[in-house]
Each structure stands twice: as structure tokens, then as C-alpha cells.
Amino acid sequence: MTTAIATDLSHEEAAVRDLCRDFAAAEIAPHAAQWWLEERCPTELFPRMGELGLMGLLVPEEEGGAGLSTVGTVAGLMEIGKADQSIAAAWQAHLSIGSLPILLFGSPAQRERWLRPLVSGERLGSFALTEPGAGSDAAGIRTTAVRQDDGSWLLNGSKTFISNAGTDISLGPVVLARTVDGETEGFGAFLVERDTPGYTTGPKLRGIGWHALDSRELTFEDVRLTDEHVIGDSARGLSQFLAALAVGRITVATLAISLTAAVLELALDYAKQRQQFGRPLSKFQAIQFKLADMATELEAAQLLVYHAARLRDAGRPFDKEAAMAKLLASELAVRSASEAVQIHGGYGTMYEYPVSRFYCDAKVLEIGEGTSEIQRIVIARHLGC
Numbered sequence: 001m002t003t004a005i006a007t008d009l010s011h012e013e014a015a016v017r018d019l020c021r022d023f024a025a026a027e028i029a030p031h032a033a034q035w036w037l038e039e040r041c042p043t044e045l046f047p048r049m050g051e052l053g054l055m056g057l058l059v060p061e062e063e064g065g066a067g068l069s070t071v072g073t074v075a076g077l078m079e080i081g082k083a084d085q086s087i088a089a090a091w092q093a094h095l096s097i098g099s100l101p102i103l104l105f106g107s108p109a110q111r112e113r114w115l116r117p118l119v120s121g122e123r124l125g126s127f128a129l130t131e132p133g134a135g136s137d138a139a140g141i142r143t144t145a146v147r148q149d150d151g152s153w154l155l156n157g158s159k160t161f162i163s164n165a166g167t168d169i170s171l172g173p174v175v176l177a178r179t180v181d182g183e184t185e186g187f188g189a190f191l192v193e194r195d196t197p198g199y200t201t202g203p204k205l206r207g208i209g210w211h212a213l214d215s216r217e218l219t220f221e222d223v224r225l226t227d228e229h230v231i232g233d234s235a236r237g238l239s240q241f242l243a244a245l246a247v248g249r250i251t252v253a254t255l256a257i258s259l260t261a262a263v264l265e266l267a268l269d270y271a272k273q274r275q276q277f278g279r280p281l282s283k284f285q286a287i288q289f290k291l292a293d294m295a296t297e298l299e300a301a302q303l304l305v306y307h308a309a310r311l312r313d314a315g316r317p318f319d320k321e322a323a324m325a326k327l328l329a330s331e332l333a334v335r336s337a338s339e340a341v342q343i344h345g346g347y348g349t350m351y352e353y354p355v356s357r358f359y360c361d362a363k364v365l366e367i368g369e370g371t372s373e374i375q376r377i378v379i380a381r382h383l384g385c
């Protein structure tokens with residue numbers, strides 16, 4: 001059964017999708033269960049993905065990237081997400097919030113210094129917004145960067161749940177902070193390189209899903225930075241981040257549709273081979289209806305995700321559609337994973353069955369990069385509320 005919608009992909013987009021499908025089958029799927037149980041981020045994958053040109057998909061060719069469309073990125077991410085949600089989560093964070101602030105707002109010197117190693121896969125990108133006391137309310141962050149008399153900045157505060165910042169190949173996060181520069185106050189984004197004095201990372205956090213994603217608490221104690229570390233405008237960092245976040249919503253929505261496609265396939269296969277009452281489960285109407293609903297909603301969610309991606313590629317506004325895609329797809333993923341486990345019965349709750357992993361991974365999709373409530377707030381705002 002194919003769970004990919006018939007969408008018009010260019011030759012290049014289809015080639016990236018096929019490359020990702022082959023890479024996932026050879027290098028990811030055979031190890032996914034082990035990484036999940038070990039709760040280890042296999043960072044050795046990313047330089048290999050860099051050699052294949054996969055670590056800078058949205059970065060233009062003149063900056064060393066693949067210059068691929070958002071649609072092509074969705075098609076590729078779909079393939080990795082069906083194999084392993086943690087790896088797909090790390091990769092999408094790198095491609096979107098980890099790289100785009102530097103691409104879109106960094107100076108030529110900053111792009112040369114920091115974007116190049118991200119695109120090659122030598123380094124992993126991350127963005128640090130969330131704090132112990134502020135997640136949904138981005139403007140409520142307490143981390144501060146205060147301009148000193150000698151022109152430097154002093155960064156203090158802490159962040160939590162930050163993906164990709166604490167691995168052996170992390171570049172170091174782009175950190176959103178409140179800035180105080182004389183009389184001027186605002187929000188600025190600062191690239192804090194991994195070995196900067198005063199910057200420390202906590203142990204890898206353990207959660208119900210995305211076990212192989214490296215997510216940590218970060219602490220900044222009198223971290224001294226210069227204007228070279230300011231990405232974009234030192235007072236307009238919040239709006240810059242929101243621009244990257246809108247793309248992150250499309251990529252997280254893609255994780256969600258890839259998860260739904262994966263669990264649909266697993267549930268369908270299982271329902272065809274598992275016999276009860278002398279017949280395969282797939283012959284019972286109650287099971288058929290679950291599968292039919294899942295397939296129908298998946299098709300609708302995929303259309304919305306690709307629609308948001310196409311709008312971005314056409315240079316048109318896509319904020320509302322990205323929020324709608326993330327909302328619809330992530331809630332669908334949670335429902336579908338639950339039904340897929342139900343179809344597997346007791347086996348579905350066991351770690352040997354991949355459907356159990358997808359079930360645990362699904363919930364994070366409704367929370368990361370803006371909760372469902374926040375997506376509804378964004379959509380309602382677009383409706384004029």
C-alpha cells in the first residue's frame with residue numbers, strides 16, 4: 001500500500017524523496033528500535049547525511065546548500081519520519097529553526113562561519129527559546145543580554161528542552177534573549193558556540209517520546225559575547241525567530257503525517273495477518289472503519305501540509321496554513337497512533353512492535369514548536385478574532 005499522496009514533485013524533489021527513502025531503509029530503520037531503547041542520538045548519521053547534501057536542503061546553492069523547495073523538503077522528511085521520528089525530529093529542527101535564523105538574518109561572515117558547517121553536516125543546529133518559566137509565551141522569557149561599557153554583551157539565564165544543542169557535533173544554540181542596550185530594550189538572537197566560557201549543558205532529558213533526540217537544559221552564566229554573535233537585529237530577534245518557527249510548523253506537521261502514514265501501514269499489515277474468530281482482523285467492519293478513517297484523514301492532512309509548503313515556495317503568506325497543518329496533522333497523529341495500537345491489541349503495547357514507539361512519539365507532536373492551543377490562537381488571530 002502506498003501512503004504517499006499523488007503530488008506533483010519536480011525531478012529534483014522526487015530525487016531527494018527517493019534518496020531519503022533509500023537512506024532511511026539502509027541506515028535508519030534497522031537501528032531505530034535500538035537507538036530508542038538506548039536513548040542515544042546517533043550523531044554519526046548527520047555527517048553522512050551532509051555528504052548526501054541533505055543537511056542544507058533549504059539553504060541556497062550559493063551558500064553551499066541544496067537549494068531545495070519546501071515541498072521537496074516535506075517529501076524527503078516524510079521518508080525519514082516513517083522510519084524514525086527522533087531522527088526526523090533532530091533533522092527538521094536542524095533544517096528549520098537551527099539553520100534558517102542564520103541563513104535569513106546572519107551577515108555574510110556569520111553565514112560563512114556557522115552556516116557552512118551546518119550545511120555540511122559537520123555541526124548540528126539548534127535554537128533556544130523555551131525556558132523553565134516560559135514556553136508558549138515567548139515574550140515572557142527571562143534570559144538577558146546586557147550591553148557592557150566595552151561594547152560586549154553579557155548573557156545570563158537558562159533554557160530547557162533544547163534539541164540538538166548538547167551533542168558531540170552541536171554548533172551551539174542560537175539563543176533568544178531580552179536585550180538591554182542603553183535605553184533600547186528588545187529581543188535579540190545570539191549564537192553561543194559550544195565551548196564558550198559560562199555556557200553549560202545539562203544531561204540529556206528523558207521523555208515519553210523521541211528517545212533518540214538529544215534535548216537538554218542549557219545554562220548561561222556571565223557568557224561574554226560580541227556583536228559578531230548577534231544574529232540579525234539585536235532588538236528584533238523575536239520576530240526573526242517567529243519567521244523561522246513558521247517553517248518549523250510545516251516540518252513538524254510533516255513528522256506528524258509521516259507518523260500517521262507509518263502507523264496506518266503497520267496497522268493494516270497486522271490486521272491482514274492476525275486471525276481472530278477464524279478470520280483476519282481486516283475482515284471485521286469495526287477494524288476496517290478505523291483504517292478507512294485514518295487513510296482519509298491522512299490524505300486530507302497531507303494536502304494541507306503540501307499546500308502550506310507550496311505557499312511558502314511561491315513567496316506567499318503561509319503562517320495561517322502552517323499553523324492549520326501543524327494542528328490538524330499532530331492531532332491526527334495522536335489519534336491514529338492510538339487506534340493503531342488498539343488494532344495490535346496487547347502486542348501493540350510492547351516495545352518489540354514499532355507501533356508502540358510511534359504511539360509514544362506522537363504526543364510530543366502536539367507540544368513541540370507551538371502547542372495545539374497556540375496553533376488555534378494563531379489561526380483565530382488570522383480569522384480576525
Ligand SMILES: Cc1cc2nc3c(=O)[nH]c(=O)nc-3n(C[C@H](O)[C@H](O)[C@H](O)COP(=O)(O)OP(=O)(O)OC[C@H]3O[C@@H](n4cnc5c(N)ncnc54)[C@H](O)[C@@H]3O)c2cc1C
Pocket residue numbers: 093126127128129130133134135136137160161162163164207210213215364367368369370371372373374
Ligand atoms: C522533545 C521536545 C523538544 C523541544 N525542542 C525545543 C527546542 O529545540 N527549542 C525550544 O526553544 N523549545 C523546544 N521545546 C519546547 C516546546 O516548544 C515547548 O514545550 C512548548 O512550546 C510549550 O511550552 P511549555 O512546555 O513551557 O508549556 P506552557 O507554555 O507552560 O503550556 C502549558 C499548557 O498551557 C497551554 N497554554 C499556554 N498558554 C495558553 C493560552 N494563552 N491559551 C490556552 N492555552 C495555553 C499550552 O498549550 C499547554 O497545553 C521542545 C519540547 C519538547 C517536548
